[in-house]
Amino acid sequence: MIERVTVSRGSYHDSARLMHIARELGAVDGIASAEVMMGTTANVALLAGAGFPRTDLETATPMDLVVAFRGTAAACDAAARRLLALLAGDAPGTGTPGRQQRPATVAEAVRLSPGVNLVSIAVPGPYAAFVAGRALDAGRHVFLFSDNVPVADEVALKTRAGESGLLLMGPDCGTAIIAGAGLGFANRVPRGPVGIVGASGTGTQEVCCLLSHYGVGISHAIGTGSRDLTAAVDGRMTAFALQLLADDPSTRAIVLIAKHPAPEVARRLHSVLEHCGKPVVVRYLGEAPRPGALSVTYADSLDEAAELAAAAVNHARPGGGPRPAARTETAGGGTRSVSGRLVGLFGGGSLAAEAQYVLSRHGIRTVEPDRALVPGQPIPGEGHLVVDTGDDTYTVGRPHPMVDQAVRCGLIRTAGIDPSVGLILIDLVLGDGSHADPAPEIAAAVREARDARADGPLAVVCSVCGSVDDPQGTERQVAVLRAADITVTRTAADAARTAARLLGHAGEGDGR
Amino acid sequence: MTAIPLAPVPSLRPPARAALRAHVRSVALPERSTALTSGRWPDDGDRSGPLLQAGLLALVDELRRGCPDPGALQRAVGALTGLGPGLTPTGDDILVALVATSGRLSNGSLIGAVAAERLSAAVAALPAGRTTAAAARLLAGAVQGRFPEPLAAFVAALGDPAVARETIAGLAAQLAAVGAHSGADWLAATVALASAAAPAGGLE
Numbered sequence: 001m002i003e004r005v006t007v008s009r010g011s012y013h014d015s016a017r018l019m020h021i022a023r024e025l026g027a028v029d030g031i032a033s034a035e036v037m038m039g040t041t042a043n044v045a046l047l048a049g050a051g052f053p054r055t056d057l058e059t060a061t062p063m064d065l066v067v068a069f070r071g072t073a074a075a076c077d078a079a080a081r082r083l084l085a086l087l088a089g090d091a092p093g094t095g096t097p098g099r100q101q102r103p104a105t106v107a108e109a110v111r112l113s114p115g116v117n118l119v120s121i122a123v124p125g126p127y128a129a130f131v132a133g134r135a136l137d138a139g140r141h142v143f144l145f146s147d148n149v150p151v152a153d154e155v156a157l158k159t160r161a162g163e164s165g166l167l168l169m170g171p172d173c174g175t176a177i178i179a180g181a182g183l184g185f186a187n188r189v190p191r192g193p194v195g196i197v198g199a200s201g202t203g204t205q206e207v208c209c210l211l212s213h214y215g216v217g218i219s220h221a222i223g224t225g226s227r228d229l230t231a232a233v234d235g236r237m238t239a240f241a242l243q244l245l246a247d248d249p250s251t252r253a254i255v256l257i258a259k260h261p262a263p264e265v266a267r268r269l270h271s272v273l274e275h276c277g278k279p280v281v282v283r284y285l286g287e288a289p290r291p292g293a294l295s296v297t298y299a300d301s302l303d304e305a306a307e308l309a310a311a312a313v314n315h316a317r318p319g320g321g322p323r324p325a326a327r328t329e330t331a332g333g334g335t336r337s338v339s340g341r342l343v344g345l346f347g348g349g350s351l352a353a354e355a356q357y358v359l360s361r362h363g364i365r366t367v368e369p370d371r372a373l374v375p376g377q378p379i380p381g382e383g384h385l386v387v388d389t390g391d392d393t394y395t396v397g398r399p400h401p402m403v404d405q406a407v408r409c410g411l412i413r414t415a416g417i418d419p420s421v422g423l424i425l426i427d428l429v430l431g432d433g434s435h436a437d438p439a440p441e442i443a444a445a446v447r448e449a450r451d452a453r454a455d456g457p458l459a460v461v462c463s464v465c466g467s468v469d470d471p472q473g474t475e476r477q478v479a480v481l482r483a484a485d486i487t488v489t490r491t492a493a494d495a496a497r498t499a500a501r502l503l504g505h506a507g508e509g510d511g512r
Numbered sequence: 513m514t515a516i517p518l519a520p521v522p523s524l525r526p527p528a529r530a531a532l533r534a535h536v537r538s539v540a541l542p543e544r545s546t547a548l549t550s551g552r553w554p555d556d557g558d559r560s561g562p563l564l565q566a567g568l569l570a571l572v573d574e575l576r577r578g579c580p581d582p583g584a585l586q587r588a589v590g591a592l593t594g595l596g597p598g599l600t601p602t603g604d605d606i607l608v609a610l611v612a613t614s615g616r617l618s619n620g621s622l623i624g625a626v627a628a629e630r631l632s633a634a635v636a637a638l639p640a641g642r643t644t645a646a647a648a649r650l651l652a653g654a655v656q657g658r659f660p661e662p663l664a665a666f667v668a669a670l671g672d673p674a675v676a677r678e679t680i681a682g683l684a685a686q687l688a689a690v691g692a693h694s695g696a697d698w699l700a701a702t703v704a705l706a707s708a709a710a711p712a713g714g715l716e
Contacts, residue, residue, distance in 0.1 A: 012644070015598035015692030022558070022597070035559055040594025040601055041642045046560055062594065062644045124599065126645040393661070 001032060004076045005047070005056035006083060007039065008065040011104055012127060018065075021086050025067070028082055030075025039064040106134040118167075120183055122146055128171060129153035136160055136168070143183045144170025144225065151232050154225065158236040167244070168237055173223040174201025177208065184223070185402060187431035188469035192217020193313045195251035197241040199228045199258035202348025202429055203285055203302055205465055206491060207255055210306035212467045213490065216313060219251040220244075226349075229261035235269050242269075246276035253312035254278055255305055259285040259353055270296065279312040281305045286353040301493040302354055338459045338502045340422025342366070343379060343415040344386035345408055347401035351427045351463065351492035352388040358493045359384070362500035375410025379418050386425070387411075402434045409445035416449020416458050423459045424449075425499050427492055428481070430466030430474055439477040443484035459502050460486045463495035518650075518658035521612055526620035527671025532710040535670055536703055538677035539684040544693050545700035548602070560596040560603075567592040568606050568704055571631075575614050576708045579627040582634070589634040593651070594643035602697045604647035607635055609701035611654040612667045620671060622709040662687045663698045670706060 013021070018036050025034035035050075037043040039060025048054045052068045060066045065087075069079045087104065103109040106119055119135035121128060125148030135142045142161065149171035161168035169176050169183075175198070176183040180191050187205055189212040196218060198204030204221050211218065222241040229235050238256070245251045254276065261269070261284055273280045273296045280296045283305040289298035299305035342364065346352035356366050366386040372393040373379060388394075389401045389408045401408045408426070415421045424446075428438055435441075446460050462481055466474035481488050489495040500506070547553045548568060553561040571588050579585045589607060596602030614628035636655040643651070653659065659667070666683040669675040688695045 012599060015600070015694065018597060018599070019692055033559070037558075037560075037597055038594075038599065038601060038644045040644060040647075042591070042593060042595035042603060043560070043601065046563065046595065050559060062641060124646055126649050130645075 001070055002073055002076055003052045003068065003070045004080065005052050006067045006080065007056065007060045008067070008087060008104065010063055011065040011087065012038070012063070012123070013065070014124070021067070021083070024086055025069055025079050025082060028071070028075055028079045031069050031071035031079050033071075034067070034069040034079065036065070036067050038062055039066040106131060106138060106140075110138040110140065117141060118143060118178065118183075120145065121170075125149050125171070129157060132157050132168065132170075133160075136164060136166060139164070139166070141167040141178075142169065143176055143223070144168065144173055145184050146170070147172035151227060151230075154227060155233055155236070158228075158233065162236055162240050167222065167241065169223045170225040172226045175204050175221065176223040177218055177221040179220060182432050185429065185431055185433040186221075187212070187465070187467045188471070189467050190217035191219065191250075193219060193250065193252035194255060194309050195219045195245035195248060195253070196221040196255045196257065197224060197238055197245065198222070198256075199224045199226055199238065199261075200285060200350035201226075202427070202465065203257040203259070203283070203350035203354070205348075205429055205431060206302050206351065207257060207283075207306045207309070209465050209467050210303060210491065211310060214306065214310040216310045219248060224258075226259070229258045229265045229269070231262040231265060235261070235265040238269060239272050242272055242276055242280075246278060252278065253309050254280045255309045256280060256282045257285070257302070257305070257350075258283075259350055260287065266290070279309075281308045281312065285350050286357050301358065301491075303491045303493050337504055338422040338457055340456070341379075341382070341418075341420050342384040342386075342423045342425060342499055342503060343421050344384075344425040345373075345411050345415070346386065346388050346425075346427050346492075347390050347405075347408060348427050348429055348465075348492070349388040349390055351429075351465070352386050354492045355425060355427075355496040355499075356386045358496035359386070359500060362497070362505040364500055364503065364505055373411050373414070375407060375414050377414070379415055379421060382420070402429050405435060405438055405441050409441055412442070412445040412460075413449045413452070416446065417452050419454060419456060421458070422456065423461065423499055423502055425495055426460070426462045427495070428462055428464045428466075428477065430464065430470040430472045430477060432471060434472070437472060437477075439472075439480035443480050443486065446484050446486060459499075460484075461489065461495045461498050461502070462486050463489045463492045465491075518653040519661045519664045520657050521616055521659060521664045522668045525672050525674060527617055527622055528620060528673050529622060529671075529710045531673040531675070532617075532622065532671035532706055534677055535675070535680045536706050536710065538681045539699070539703055540681065541699065541703065542688045542696045544696040545688065545703070548606075548697065548700035549704050558597050564592070564596050564602050564606065567595065567603060568701055571606070571610055572701075572704050572708050575610065575623055575627050575631060575705060577627075578624040579630040582630055585630055586634045586637065589631070589638065590642075593635075593638050594647070598691075598693060599644055600647040600650055600691075600694055601643060602693065604643055604651055605694050605697035606701040608650050608654045608659060609663060609667075609698040610705055611635055612659045612663055613670070613702045613705045615657070616667045616670060617705065617709050622671070623705070660690070660694075660698070662690050662695065663702070666699070667702060670702070671710075 022036040040062045044057045118141040120143040122145040128146035128149045158168045175185045189208045224237040283299045366384045369380045551565045592603035614623050617623040618625040618628040666687045
């Protein structure tokens with residue numbers, strides 16, 4: 001029997017992965033024990049006390065992964081090889097090394113692929129700033145999907161990125177399309193003349209899809225992270241991204257999308273927008289349009305923003321005339337009036353804000369529930385509700401609802417059974433990164449809710465954000481929803497307008 | 513999975529001993545929690561298991577006795593931090609849960625207020641660099657009274673006479689489902705301290 005210790009620098013994996021690695025190494029023939037731990041003081045002392053070589057252990061820090069195994073010499077060699085394969089991302093249980101080279105650090109990745117100019121980061125929040133810093137060290141742009149990054153780290157990273165002429169997209173950046181390459185959750189849309197700067201993930205996705213529907217492509221869609229327009233972050237990356245698009249010869253018009261910007265940041269950005277030399281359309285979600293300027297127009301909704309951008313690059317909207325309720329079905333639930341509460345169960349936070357705003361314009365006041373909705377428990381309160389099920393409250397221990405719909409489907413069943421609920425408003429966001437086939441699950445939940453309902457109709461309105469080329473098959477997703485008697489619209493705003501009509505609030509502007 | 517947001521334990525009704533006892537009985541512990549509290553580890557359990565169990569029981573005993581010796585308390589806390597498997601080592605998960613639970617139970621005098629304060633101070637006094645960044649964040653939140661939301665929700669309801677046993681069982685199940693083992697570790701530590709504070713056969 002011999003003992004062997006491997007210290008993997010700056011290597012961190014979630015606990016489930018660590019347990020998997022320990023099990024895999026323990027299963028290697030001839031290995032008597034295998035320990036996989038972070039290199040904390042206590043764990044190093046524990047392993048040293050168990051007889052593992054102290055000299056190897058002493059180099060470990062809490063940021064390092066320590067793997068210690070005991071067995072025959074041949075088994076330890078085999079376990080070491082297996083460990084390398086596991087750390088490189090080998091599929092569980094295959095027993096063979098991964099075919100693709102998987103670097104363990106940003107520096108290693110850059111060394112292996114010197115031509116790469118952007119690093120996409122999705123690690124737990126406490127580590128994200130460290131990794132993003134290494135990417136900036138290497139002179140690469142950063143797409144930072146991670147959330148729960150301290151705001152001070154965000155400001156420091158963005159300041160540094162701006163000084164280096166690099167993009168720092170994020171943290172909490174859900175989507176971007178850079179030169180045709182989608183990052184995070186992204187729809188497959190053609191390249192074209194409109195550039196987007198978005199502090200709003202699903203808002204950006206919806207505008208991308210609408211523009212592609214109008215035959216207009218995207219030059220770049222630059223995500224900035226949901227906090228970029230707060231007073232603390234001061235629009236640092238938004239201003240930088242706007243400048244990049246202003247200088248980009250392939251971009252002829254710009255759309256800026258954000259949610260509730262800080263007033264002083266919005267004022268400062270307005271001046272930047274006025275001087276960027278290209279037509280700009282702005283949609284600040286959840287609020288009425290501000291006064292514009294010669295080349296700057298503030299839109300009242302995402303669909304209006306997309307139309308204005310399409311017009312700015314000289315593409316007429318298909319069909320022309322007043323805005324169509326593009327996919328709204330007038331058969332089935334679309335024409336019936338309903339009574340009762342509206343419950344909005346959104347997967348996209350930006351789309352939830354958009355729907356709330358449109359509903360308020362129709363005189364329908366929605367409230368945030370005083371506690372999180374739980375499948376199987378009564379829907380709280382008495383009024384209309386709109387909930388973002390992508391909020392942290394609903395995603396603890398599970399993926400985002402754009403990937404895992406279990407909670408949302410449970411809430412659909414719960415809300416549908418509740419006799420006080422007359423209408424459910426939902427969204428479906430397609431594209432790379434999203435659920436592979438979401439519509440059948442939603443349709444099944446709606447059918448179950450209706451089957452279990454004692455009496456009274458249940459209307460369901462769903463906006464579908466997707467392009468013709470998205471992997472889920474947008475048309476098929478829409479067909480599945482329609483077959484379940486769900487009214488389908490192309491945008492969250494249209495879904496909210498449809499819901500307002502069904503509830504007997506026909507006139508936009510009622511709520512102003 | 514989204515990183516877990518931190519929240520304070522809401523200040524509701526103080527816990528009552530009889531309700532606490534009933535609540536503890538209604539919690540179904542997952543296998544890992546049972547192993548932590550009973551020491552019955554599976555054959556392939558990790559090497560740190562017995563140390564974690566000993567550390568948990570020692571700290572619970574210190575808290576039950578009112579933490580008369582701050583030095584002993586500091587040593588017990590120091591022995592747990594950074595110990596065990598996971599990105600947030602189990603020892604740190606135990607400390608976070610005990611800070612939350614002792615604070616809650618001291619509100620009803622089921623654990624001494626001084627003991628709860630001394631535990632929090634001992635955690636705050638841990639030297640930097642002894643554990644992972646993720647665990648350090650959790651510990652820093654705990655000494656400021658902020659805990660992972662499922663843990664805060666469970667602890668807030670624990671011992672509240674107005675909270676039904678079914679509700680507690682549901683909250684415990686939600687807690688146990690968090691992460692690979694953090695939720696089960698939080699649950700184990702919380703139930704261990706609650707059991708010690710309201711032992712079966714004690715005065716109602």
